[in-house]
Amino acid sequence: MLNQDRAIGADRQFFDFPGAAQSPVRHALTDAFTLIGASLNIARNGEIYGEGEAADYAYKVVRGVVRTSKLLNDGRRQVSAFLLPGDVFGLEAAEEHRFTAEAVSDASVVFVKRSALVALATRDGEVANDLWIMAATELQRAHEHIMLLGRKSARERIAAFLLEMADRSEHSDTVDLPMSRQDIADYLGLTIETVSRTITLLENAATIKLPSARRIQLCNRVELSRLNA
Amino acid sequence: MLNQDRAIGADRQFFDFPGAAQSPVRHALTDAFTLIGASLNIARNGEIYGEGEAADYAYKVVRGVVRTSKLLNDGRRQVSAFLLPGDVFGLEAAEEHRFTAEAVSDASVVFVKRSALVALATRDGEVANDLWIMAATELQRAHEHIMLLGRKSARERIAAFLLEMADRSEHSDTVDLPMSRQDIADYLGLTIETVSRTITLLENAATIKLPSARRIQLCNRVELSRLNA
DNA sequence: CGGGATATTGATTGATTTCAATGTGAGTGG
DNA sequence: CCACTCACATTGAAATCAATCAATATCCCG
16 A cells, blocks of 8 residues: 555656646645645555555655556556646545556655545635635546547547646656656557557657657647647 | 527427436535526527536536537537436536536526535535535546546447446436437447447347337346446 | 438448567666 | 666557448438
8 A cells, every 4th residue: 555665765766747837736735735744755656555445545746756547357457647746636535546546757745634634624615625626627637538538549649648748847848758658558548559659650740859768859839739639 | 608598398308317316416515506596498409508608607407418518629529428317517616617518308407606606615614515525526427437438449338338327317227318329429439330330239239129229228237237347 | 291310231441459579778787 | 898688669560440431221200
């Protein structure tokens, strides 16, 4: 569950999205994490919590990137979201986590008891409002994900993904991807081969450049936006 | 916007999902709709609100079925959800509706001002909690939709859809579908032809029966659940 | 009974998957 | 310092599932 152990001695941080430009989490809730949160380091691919576990804690990413995902019985995996520094995750209204949360890169998070937040919300209307805003924000992301998965071609999905990552990271034109091609594929509902081929396609069209496999430069945002429909 | 006109004289109701078994909306919020809500009838295919309009009202389905959807610039449509009697929709944390809401069949809804609900929530912790629960419930549905669209075959999508509809309607083994094949296709990220063919496939496998095109009997739930992965 | 919308079925095409091989780069140990 | 290795990524060829193009069937409803 909270496998702190695996993270010990794993302080290197190759990939970094320091602070999403627009924090979806309001300050009253953010304060709660700052004031009563405990810290935790997780090594790459370390699990923060598993699907079906009691949702007793909520988390906020401090450093690194976290993914939430779910496995189908035959091994197919759907990545639900990538969480960047500043993002809150694992705060459920239900009793159990419906996804597994793992560190994509070595990561640090702060966590607080869900019951503490809920108690806080009953006393403080601002916190209660933040809980709602946060769920609504997550819902908005989920809806965008649905739009992506529903009717878009591989090229459109990759374009949308790159634009999303660029918007959420600080350097707007060069994106460092902490996640593997498999992670991207499972997020976009494609195979790893199709992701690779499609990236090559965009590179050949001079829409993007690849200084390295995990560093992508957006050369033609107009074209990417056009693909984003 | 609120095109009441179109609904006049359109009182017939062919398809009916009377009251979802498990109402996702808690009672404090439900009371608000009952106490301060105004009624509205909408004819089949009538628009309740459009994408981008001010989200000044929240709605609850009383009768009939409502769909929320979004159009891509080239005409592709993604249906986000089908709302059944008891379901609340259009309650956004943002200022604008991000989807269009239309009546699938002739429908009745009650609506209240969003500002009234928000004001109520600041005074009443129970209402505030309900807002959160409701957003979280909608988020859960969105996540299930993502799982469906991400990695599932046409047969799995249809199976999941039929099971979802059966679970949400009162008669568990015979489902009356108020929506067209096109609506189903746009919800599942398939074409109308694939939906039709896949339904025929399941019929030939004796997994379902079709007394009529829009009435489907689930003969082999075990098989459908197996397909649901 | 007709007419228009809705649904099914058929033939073909095409995008993505699958299966398979090769390439690349970071870390390790000789 | 270089070869080795392992994980990750790319590329190629073939197969497959769903989309597309096209025709026909069915069902409401006037």
